[in-house]
Amino acid sequence: MEDNVFIPYLRNRPLFRVDRDILRPSYLPERLPHREGQVDQLVQILVPALRGERPSNVLIHGQTGTGKTAVVKFIEKELRAADKMGLVHYLYLNCQIVDTPYGVLAHIANSLVEGLADKVPFTGLSVDRVYQVLLERLDARKRVVLLVLDEIDRIVAKNGDDFLYQLTKVNEDLGRSCMCLIGISNELKFTEYLDPRVRSRLGDEKLVFPPYNAEELRDILADRAAIAFQDGAVGQDVLSLIAALAAQEHGDARRALDLLRVSAEIAERAGREKLSVDDVMKAKNKLELDTVIEAVKALPTQAKLILLGVLLNEEAGNTRLTTGEVYATYRDLCRKTGIAALTSRRVTDLISELDMLGLVSATVKSFGRGGRTKEIQPSVPILETKRVLEKDEYLADLRGHRLQVQRTLFDPRP
DNA sequence: TGTCCACTGGAAGGGAGGGCTT
DNA sequence: AAGCCCTCCCTTCCAGTGGACA
Structure with missing residues (x-):
């Protein structure tokens, strides 16, 4: 037993005193340093819920890692402990995951029932129908629903603000119960894009989480x-x-x-x-x-192909690509792999998505008579990224593939 | 000053894939 | 089985545009 390979590592735990999960973002600590103010504000806003009244809607702003989610989770814990009468129904939804009107309504409706039998299916019904089911369930008994919509800007970006408007109006259709919305967004400018009606209904109270x-x-x-x-x-x-x-x-x-x-x-x-x-x-x-x-791993094949095109160009010395050049390379790679090529319109969108993910940087630039287009550069390490891309089974044919070096007339190389 | 390039990005809509209702 | 609905991924169409160049 003494010479077991695990023994030396098992025996000494010189560093960690406890489980390392304490250092994960999901861990909720006992106290939240430098967020006492925000906790207090939120408590004051939400306290009516415990008396069965509807709190004002809240909008929370702050960049990633400024403690928004932690504060909200902390409040949830405290709220549940204080809710002796079981009046409050708390629900947290991340709009990056649940990002359609149907999805949001279905999740709320499903959170209100226990059994699997009564669950709203994840597709199949009309949105109106799900809304009716939701109203019925909400009003089945008196309760105050606190709905936290994290990354609420995602749902607006995707569906426009009509849905949020509808959601803020739910209370008009409810008798006994009521719903309070707590929106969390990373973007400070988020409200500027909203319809003024939605903005005023949603942003009764505003909380800012500075970095x-x-x-x-x-x-x-x-x-x-x-x-x-x-x-x-x-x-x-x-x-x-x-x-x-x-x-x-x-x-x-x-x-x-x-x-x-x-x-x-x-x-x-x-x-x-x-x-x-x-x-x-x-x-x-x-x-x-x-x-x-x-x-990169999580990218759909088409996006991987585009990214690979950008990387190969960079490798061949063609920096600062235009959309047209990327598209040409992409078509080439499609031909080599036998993958059906998308239209340039769609590729434009995929390039923008790569830009949003921070994998390439794409800025719209005008070259005068040369036209107006995006200038695209990779913002990832080339070798490591290529290695990941080449693991995709559809891209296997391109392993070790190189682009022909484009030379100008003045290129001094032999 | 106007032209014109090479796209950009919005709008509309198709169709496949999921699933419900009658 | 037929008729719906919702979402996702795309295509088609097209008006709009910043700025170098004539």
Whole structure:
């Protein structure tokens, strides 16, 4: 038993005191440093719910990792504990996942019943019908529904604001019950695009979550580190570095915690008892690459083909591509792989999607008589990304494929 | 000053794929 | 089985456009 390969790793846990999940964004801590104000505001807005009255609708703004979701989850926990009469029905929906009117209505309706038998199917009914079912269930007994719509801008981007308008009007169709909307969005400018009627109904109350500064991030990290690690495992220098790095990225606490967790994993794997600055830098690189790889893996084949086209061009020395050039390369690759090519209109959209994901950077630019088009450049490491792309079974034929180097008349190369 | 390029990005609509209702 | 509905992914069509060039 002594020479078992697991023994050395099993025995010493020099770093972590407890489960590393404490460092995951999903973990809800006992206190939320530097968000006391927002918690308090939200409590004041929502307290009528516990008395069976309808609270004002709320709009919450703030970039990723500013604690929006954490605060809302925290409030949920407290609310459930305080709701002795069982009046409040709380529901959290992420509009990036549930992003259609039908989906949202069906989810609310389904959250109100226990048995599988009464579930609204995920497709098949008309939206009106689901709405009627929802009204019936809501009014079956008196309750205050708190509906949290995270990333609410997604649903507007996709469906326009008619649906939100309808949702804010639900209370007019309800007798006993009532519904309060809590919208969370990353984009500060989100409300500008809304119909004024929706804006005024939805934004009775507004909460802004400013980015954390380095000092605040340090406090957050220190709190978690104290629970997660053995004493002395994380020095001030490491905490400061992580806080500074995350502060540069618009004060993203999620990022800071990820950095801390991955740094610790790197240190632990190396068998060290203390995190070093070097571990943090390694963790930073690993996280950045991981995000890219995950995003690329999840791409539909057509988008992968377009991205591959961009990368191959870059590799061949053609930087700053136009949409036309990308499309030409893409058609070429389609021919080689036997994949049916999409129209250029659709490819324009896919390029924009790649841009939104941060995999390429595409800016609309005018070249005068040369026309107006996007200028496209990859913003991912070429080799690693290509490796991921080539794993796609449809792209297998392109493994090791190279583009012909385009030379100008003045190219000095032989 | 006007022209004109190479797209951009909105609108409308088709059809496949999921599933319900009668 | 026939008739609906909703969503997703695309295509077709097209008016609109920033700025170099004549």
